[in-house]
Amino acid sequence: MSRYAVGIDLGTTHCAMAVASLEDPDAKPDIFEVQQLVARGEVGAQALLPSFFYFAHESEGPQALPWDPARTFVVGEYARSRGVDAPGRVIASAKSWLSHPSVDRHAGILPLGAPKEVEKISPVEASWRYLEHLCEAFDARYGGGDAALARQDVVITVPASFDASARELTVEAAIAAGIEKPTLLEEPQAALYAWVLAHGDAWRKQVRPGDVILVVDAGGGTTDFSAIAAVDREGSLELVRVAVGDHLLLGGDNMDLALVHLVSRKLEKQQKPLDLWQQSSVVHACRIAKERVLSDALVGAAPIAIASRGSALLGSTVRTELTREEVASTIVEGFFPQVGADARPVTRARAGLTQLGLPYASDPAVTRHLASFLSRQASALESVEGFARPAGERAPKLLHPTAVLFNGGVMKAAALRERVVDVLGAWLKADGAGPPRVLEGADLDLAVARGACAYALVRRGKGLRIRGGTAQAYYVGIEGAVPAVPGVEPPVSAMCVAPFGMEEGTEASLPPHELGVVVGESVRFRFFGSTVRRDDGAGAVLESWGEEELRELPPIEVTLPADGRREGDVVPVRLRSRVTEVGTLLLEAEPIHALKTDERWRVELSVRGEG
Amino acid sequence: MTEPAELSFFARLWLAWLCFFRVLFDGRFAARVQEARAVRALPATPPPQAPAQEHAAEKRTVDSATAALQLLSLLQREGRLVDFLQQDIATFPDADVGVAARVVHEGCRRALREHASIEPVRGENEGARVKLDAGFDADAVKLVGDVKGEPPWSGTLRHRGWRATRLELPRLVGEHDAHVLAPAEVEL
Numbered sequence: 001m002s003r004y005a006v007g008i009d010l011g012t013t014h015c016a017m018a019v020a021s022l023e024d025p026d027a028k029p030d031i032f033e034v035q036q037l038v039a040r041g042e043v044g045a046q047a048l049l050p051s052f053f054y055f056a057h058e059s060e061g062p063q064a065l066p067w068d069p070a071r072t073f074v075v076g077e078y079a080r081s082r083g084v085d086a087p088g089r090v091i092a093s094a095k096s097w098l099s100h101p102s103v104d105r106h107a108g109i110l111p112l113g114a115p116k117e118v119e120k121i122s123p124v125e126a127s128w129r130y131l132e133h134l135c136e137a138f139d140a141r142y143g144g145g146d147a148a149l150a151r152q153d154v155v156i157t158v159p160a161s162f163d164a165s166a167r168e169l170t171v172e173a174a175i176a177a178g179i180e181k182p183t184l185l186e187e188p189q190a191a192l193y194a195w196v197l198a199h200g201d202a203w204r205k206q207v208r209p210g211d212v213i214l215v216v217d218a219g220g221g222t223t224d225f226s227a228i229a230a231v232d233r234e235g236s237l238e239l240v241r242v243a244v245g246d247h248l249l250l251g252g253d254n255m256d257l258a259l260v261h262l263v264s265r266k267l268e269k270q271q272k273p274l275d276l277w278q279q280s281s282v283v284h285a286c287r288i289a290k291e292r293v294l295s296d297a298l299v300g301a302a303p304i305a306i307a308s309r310g311s312a313l314l315g316s317t318v319r320t321e322l323t324r325e326e327v328a329s330t331i332v333e334g335f336f337p338q339v340g341a342d343a344r345p346v347t348r349a350r351a352g353l354t355q356l357g358l359p360y361a362s363d364p365a366v367t368r369h370l371a372s373f374l375s376r377q378a379s380a381l382e383s384v385e386g387f388a389r390p391a392g393e394r395a396p397k398l399l400h401p402t403a404v405l406f407n408g409g410v411m412k413a414a415a416l417r418e419r420v421v422d423v424l425g426a427w428l429k430a431d432g433a434g435p436p437r438v439l440e441g442a443d444l445d446l447a448v449a450r451g452a453c454a455y456a457l458v459r460r461g462k463g464l465r466i467r468g469g470t471a472q473a474y475y476v477g478i479e480g481a482v483p484a485v486p487g488v489e490p491p492v493s494a495m496c497v498a499p500f501g502m503e504e505g506t507e508a509s510l511p512p513h514e515l516g517v518v519v520g521e522s523v524r525f526r527f528f529g530s531t532v533r534r535d536d537g538a539g540a541v542l543e544s545w546g547e548e549e550l551r552e553l554p555p556i557e558v559t560l561p562a563d564g565r566r567e568g569d570v571v572p573v574r575l576r577s578r579v580t581e582v583g584t585l586l587l588e589a590e591p592i593h594a595l596k597t598d599e600r601w602r603v604e605l606s607v608r609g610e611g
Numbered sequence: 612m613t614e615p616a617e618l619s620f621f622a623r624l625w626l627a628w629l630c631f632f633r634v635l636f637d638g639r640f641a642a643r644v645q646e647a648r649a650v651r652a653l654p655a656t657p658p659p660q661a662p663a664q665e666h667a668a669e670k671r672t673v674d675s676a677t678a679a680l681q682l683l684s685l686l687q688r689e690g691r692l693v694d695f696l697q698q699d700i701a702t703f704p705d706a707d708v709g710v711a712a713r714v715v716h717e718g719c720r721r722a723l724r725e726h727a728s729i730e731p732v733r734g735e736n737e738g739a740r741v742k743l744d745a746g747f748d749a750d751a752v753k754l755v756g757d758v759k760g761e762p763p764w765s766g767t768l769r770h771r772g773w774r775a776t777r778l779e780l781p782r783l784v785g786e787h788d789a790h791v792l793a794p795a796e797v798e799l
Contacts (some may be wrong), residue, residue: 039688040794041787042681044726044779064785085796288717305713309796313694314703319710 002181004142004152005029005460007190007452008134010170012095012221013253015049015130016446017138018453022153022460029197029453031446035137036076037063046077047446049133053091053126054079055111055118067140075133084280088113093221094126096249096358098173099159099166101554105606112357124173131156131177150178153459155452159217159224160186160471161247163529163553164585165606171584184583185455187448188215188226189241189466191407194451195441196464206439207403209237209386213439214401216370216420218410223248223366225373227399228466231386241468242384243377243399244531246551248369250361252287252410258330258364259286259322263304266320277309289322290331294413300324328415336367336419341375341398341427343368367423374398374427376532376548383534400433405441412444469501470579473533474587475542475550477526478515493543494528494550496536498577498585507578511539514574514592517560520567524555527605538577557604558589565595575603680789681780685726687793690718694793726779732772741768 002022007029009016018029033045043066054074056063063074074082083090091110098105100123108120121129138149156179158170167184174182185193192215196203207213209232217224225245231238260282264274267282274282282304289302301323308316345363363369377399381387389395404424406417417438425435441447458465475494498508517523528550536542542550560571573589580586587603686692695715700708723729732751735741743752745762751772754764783789 037784038781039684041783041785042781043784044781062785066782066784069785285717303713305710305717307691307694307711307714311694312698313691313711313714314698314700314707317707317710317714319713 001146002151002153003147005453005456006138006149006152006154007185007449007454007456008131008154008156009187009190009446009448009452010095010127010130010156010158011051011219011448012093012251013051014220014445015051015134016047016449017049017134018446018449019138020453020457029450029457031449032138032141034076034134035066035140036133037065037074037078038076039078039081044077049076049130049137050080051092051094051130052076052079052083053094053110053121053129054082054086055089055114057086057089065136067136073129075129084277087111087276088115089118091121091126093358094123094130096221097123098127098169099162099247100358101163101165102359105169124169124176127170127173128176131174131179135177135179148178150180153181153183153456154179155183155185155190155456155459157185157187157190157448157452159222159247160188160226160241160244161222161224162186163247163472164470164474165554168584169606171582182582183456183459185452186226186241186244186468186471187219188217188224188244188405188407189228189468190448190451190455191215191217191441192228192239192405192451192466193454193458194447195405195439197450197454198441204237206437207237207239211402212242212381212400213403213405214374214424214436215405215407216411217407218366219251219408220253220410221249221251223250223361223369223408223410225370227377227380227401228468229381229384229387231384233385237464239464239466240384241466241471243373243380244471245369245373246531248361249358250364250366250369251408254360254364255331255335255410256283256287256290258334259290259327262326262330263320263322267306267318270318270320274306275309278306281306286322290327291413293322293324293327294331294415297415331413332415332419335364336416336423337365338419338423338426339365339367339371341371341430343371345369345372367420370420370424371398371427374401380532380534396431396433398427398431400428400431401436402434403437403439405439407441407444407447409445467503469503469506470498470585472529472531473500473536474498474553474577474585475528475530475536476515476556476575477528478513478541491543492526493541494545496538496540496542497575497587498579499537500530500534502577502579502585504579504583505581507576508538510574510576510590512574513539513541514572515589516570517558517573517589519560519565519569519571520562522557522559524557527553527556529553554606556587558601559604560589560601563595576600677783677789678780680792681783684789684792685722685780686719689722690715690720692719726781727775728777729773729775732774733768735768735771737768737771739768740765 005020005022007018017032017034019032020027020029031047033047034049035043035045036049038044056072056074062069063071065071079090083092088111094110097103097110103109105123108122110120110123110126114120135149156170156174158167170184171182192213207230209230211230213228215226215228226241227243228239228241231240263282263286267274285304285306289304292302293299301321303319303321305317305319307313345368347362375398378396380399404421411417421436421438428435457463473496475496477492478495480491480493495511495513497511502508530550532549565571572592574592576588576590578586587605588600589603590600683693691714695711733741743762743764755769
């Protein structure tokens with residue numbers, strides 16, 4: 001029996017957790033202050049747990065926590081600060097690695113540049129350690145046993161743009177951390193739950209049937225768009241998530257880095273180059289300067305003073321400033337330029353031999369990505385009840401949001417929120433629609449954790465639930481049987497195995513097409529996802545598709561144990577898809593001629609890509 | 612007050628070692644130890660059962676010297692305060708002092724805000740007339756100038772005063788030496 005509803009924001013740069021007692025019917029989600037090492041030998045409680053992992057060197061002795069005196073690694077604030085002076089032993093952005101399609105996410109690859117003696121861990125394990133730390137801190141506070149986090153109703157948030165395998169890996173990390181009943185929730189939905197929570201019953205006055213809420217969620221490492229429609233169903237209001245954007249590794253960290261380049265150049269004109277430690281002070285100073293300038297229109301310039309590493313402060317501290325114009329041209333114009341609705345992100349051809357690294361968005365302009373999202377999803381509302389276009393009216397070029405909800409640390413800056421609203425208003429006007437309203441949010445850093453906790457309560461029947469189902473339709477690639485011709489790839493068709501919008505606990509009908517798998521061997525299939533094809537049922541076969549329509553995902557793999565069959569035989573199977581209660585996609589291969597009842601094998605989603 | 616948790620053998624050995632010398636050389640400490648032993652000898656009232664909520668939020672009291680060292684270390688870490696105070700600033704021009712003061716101010720302010728809440732003792736503006744009745748808190752308000760006569764007094768608020776309403780220092784874990792305010796740093 002669970003005693004608490006818990007929401008966990010497992011972020012790229014920070015984690016946060018909110019808790020509400022299930023025994024108190026009026027309980028509201030409270031932010032849990034997480035005990036963590038804040039410096040060597042010092043434990044403090046903070047609302048945010050930085051998502052950093054530090055491998056302590058043997059010489060440093062144990063990294064004791066109140067609940068574990070012998071720990072050899074650090075998670076949280078102290079790990080982050082060690083990232084500055086011992087970067088080779090620190091893992092950052094594990095979440096971006098977790099959703100990296102072309103690395104083996106179960107392999108020990110992090111930290112990337114670690115010295116040989118460090119036993120590297122996998123992206124899954126890093127996420128698991130962050131969750132484990134939250135579990136331990138929770139148990140230290142609430143006493144474990146029946147109240148252990150492992151036994152509570154835990155909701156963990158993921159970016160809406162996470163594909164099926166990244167979602168599955170997140171659940172795997174949660175289960176490794178001991179959480180028995182994890183449930184996934186998309187971050188933009190969590191932000192909306194938090195907004196509803198903050199407004200009590202009054203929110204129904206602000207959102208009416210016919211509204212389309214655009215959630216712009218720009219965090220430290222990623223930017224995520226979602227559209228949620230308010231639908232009138234038999235007299236009551238229903239929220240339906242109708243579209244999600246692409247996975248963009250673009251966030252506040254990129255913006256801070258852009259300013260750091262600017263400031264470093266200015267400082268280097270005065271003095272010798274900055275060392276690594278000073279660079280990190282610059283990052284910090286830039287972030288503060290940026291927030292001051294962007295949130296207060298009266299601040300003309302913010303000073304930046306950078307101390308040297310040694311103990312002498314006077315005479316070696318260098319000073320410069322960031323002016324309003326510099327911040328505006330770097331951040332506002334650089335990341336949120338005023339562009340037309342037909343603008344598209346610039347894609348840069350990747351060099352043949354790229355270093356192993358994260359697939360960062362190649363265009364830093366959030367507004368261009370937003371334009372691309374809205375136009376890709378222009379017809380997202382067509383099949384949603386109450387949004388049918390009157391006959392004869394021209395099709396819109398864009399999806400038309402009527403309201404915007406901002407989330408994430410980046411959007412704390414008023415100037416950036418204004419810019420998004422301006423640009424969006426101009427696009428909508430040109431497409432014949434009115435300007436969007438802004439739904440005033442609460443604390444943009446902690447909203448996702450609060451919203452996740454609120455969702456855990458909603459799942460128990462307290463309040464309105466956002467419907468949506470799977471954010472993508474999934475397809476398996478089938479190679480056509482044609483004579484081999486050198487240099488010509490055989491044509492591939494895509495068969496839909498899981499349609500768009502499958503809800504939790506539902507199963508898609510078995511597609512009529514059969515696939516052949518070889519007994520005793522691992523067989524891989526190409527796998528695709530689409531966030532725009534809404535009408536393909538399970539079994540639909542596409543012979544061709546627009547480049548923008550289907551995106552290739554890491555391949556899927558099925559291994560048939562010999563078990564009663566002859567090795568090497570080809571067995572015809574069908575793929576059955578199901579969305580679990582947890583919120584992950586489960587693919588199973590079912591033999592056409594079963595040897596025993598209910599014979600089926602699990603299809604692995606998160607195998608390493610070969611691209 | 613909750614019963615302190617039992618110490619490990621090595622922690623006890625270390626404590627015994629420390630106490631031996633302090634009892635030997637520090638008369639006041641020795642007196643306090645004696646006092647503590649006497650209190651222990653009295654029939655102890657059973658400690659109240661800690662509510663489950665506070666199960667592990669064991670509040671270990673840190674002696675005041677350690678807390679002061681910790682605060683210094685915190686202000687050094689976040690705002691380089693010790694570096695600033697230890698340097699002779701007489702020979703530097705004001706511009707240099709100003710630049711350094713920005714580093715110190717920015718960091719120390721952040722640390723202070725995070726770990727303490729500080730409010731003015733009096734809400735009035737400085738320069739306002741204020742009235743003090745008999746029985747005012749002499750710790751919180753100091754009479755200055757021509758101090759005489761009987762309350763109630765009426766005077767001018769010269770300084771609003773500051774009061775810490777919260778102080779939360781990080782908890783020390785393991786065998787951390789609080790005397791090291793900032794470790795020496797050696798780059799390999």
